[in-house]
Every structure is written in C-alpha cells, then in structure tokens.
Amino acid sequence: MGVKAILGTKVGMTQIFTDDGNVVPVTVISVGPCTIIRKSDSSVQVGYREIRPEAVKRLLNKPLRMSFEKAGVKPFRFVRTLPADELEGIEPNTEINVSMFKEGDQVSVTGTSKGKGFSGAMERHNFSGAMTTHGQSDRARATGSCGSGTQASRTWKGKKLPGQMGNVRKTVKGLKIVKVDEQKNLLLVKGSIPGAANGLVIIRRQA
C-alpha cells in the first residue's frame, strides 16, 4: 500500500455538476507533493512546502537546519509523521503526490477547526437560553444551574459551560473523492473539511 496519508492545504469550497446534472458540494484541497525525509517500519516522516533558500536562516534554527541537511533533503515548512506500510519501494528524498488517490476513494481529513474564541453555552453547546419575560433581565443567554445541591455538592466533571470553542484538531471521516487533478495537484472531496482556507490538513486513506 505504501504511504497511507498526505499533507495538503485547504483552498476553499465550490460546487460542481455530475454527468446526470446533479450538483455536488466539494472542498478543493491543494495536495502535496510531499518529500519523504525518514522512514520506519510503520510510518514515514514527510516534509511539505519547501522553504525558500533566502528564508531558511530566518525560519529555522541551526539544529533544525542540520536535521534536514543530515537527511539529505531540502528544508520544509511542515514536517509530519504519517502512517505507512510495505515500504520496500519507498526511499527518503522521493516524492509522494496526489496520484495516490483515485476517484471514488474514501478519505478522512484532519485539520484545525476555525477558532470561535471564548464562547457562551448557547453558541458552544446549543443551550436554549432563558426567557426574557417573567421579571427576568440579563439572564437570556445565561448557562443556568450547574447541578444539584446537597446530593452532589459539586459540579460534575465535563459539565457543559462557556469556554474556548474551535481551534482544535478535528477529523472528518468518510469523505468521498470526487475528482483528482494530477497536473495541478488538486483533490476535490465531497462535503466540508475542518478549518479555514490556507489551513494545513492531513488526508488519510480509509480502508
């Protein structure tokens, strides 16, 4: 099977027509090419998005720079370890690209979701809020009770409360590949994927 995943950048969403006239919502992902830096029995370390030579000194400290030099590859902005198996033909300093996928494949896409900041319980957990009538004021979006009194005397762990929403690693599974463009290194998957445009995503092949 080789390398089972690849790195890419979310470009954005659009929609396309199928041959029988149906509309399919798709996310465009700019995928790879990624260079293999090292390999183990069950994984490979790959680099994505080469750093321009004049920017290397500014972006990487010496230990990092030397680690690329030692592996005999160009310096990269993103380095990730990806799952792989049957690695006979795969050597360091070779490239993997979007041709590892074909139309109809199922993939899962991991990215960092859009940050919503410190959000209230209505936005974060779909609480319904409180009524604005019956003598209430300033309570319409409040969390409400945190639990029972004497019996528990404390708030249960995991209680849904306001807090940071978004900006976490999220995976969407079961996305179908609608189109593969090997010339432009583009992948079109049906549906939405986590994160904003230009965000780093990992595309994994699903069995």
Place this chain on the structure above:
Amino acid sequence: MNPVIESIERNYQKNKQDIPAFLPGDTIRMEIKVREGEKERLQAFEGVVISRRNCGLRENFTVRKISYGVGVERTFILHSPNIASIALLRRGKVARGKLYYLRARVGKKTRVKDKIFSKDKN
C-alpha cells in the same frame, strides 16, 4: 475569488454565447431534461423571469408562470446541464431587479409591459 477555484468552476460553466442575455421581466421559454427511469425527454417551461442572481457557477434565476390559475415558480441554475436550451421570447420593461411583487398580483395585473426600442437609436 480564489484563482484555483475559479479555474475549476470554469470547466463547468457554459459559454456566454450559448445563453441569451435575459434579464428580470423578460419572458423566456426553456427546455429542461427530465429523466423518467431510463428514458430522458425534454420538458418545456415558459414564463417571466422574476429574479436573477449572479454568483459565478452558482448563477441562478427564477421563472414564474400561471398554470391553470395557479402560480408556479421554478429556480434554475444557469450552468446546469439539465437545461437544454433557453429562448428569449419577449423583453419586459421593469423598474427593479427582483419582481417578487408579481406574486401578490392576479389576473391582468400579472402582465409585464413589453420593452419597446425606439427606431432612432440603433
């Protein structure tokens, strides 16, 4: 728009020359592909364009007609392959881009005035 997405959408867009330049108020007749089991046939739909939204590949328009006394509106995606043809029948003289006011009208008031071009201007 992102140039990458634009280049993808261009593959699915129809040629501008193939579509008559119709506007809200115009009366058009179109042929829509209808699939019935295995068979495919063309169905005509004729009416007044009451809105048009420019939105790249998602550009769409709404056609309204009165069918057996009942108002029927259908919204189409301009670039959809299900639209076999569009023919412009009459130009209408209207003062706004969205003709939703036609929904509240019955009988003779639902008519849209024809746009008449003066001969002096070419």
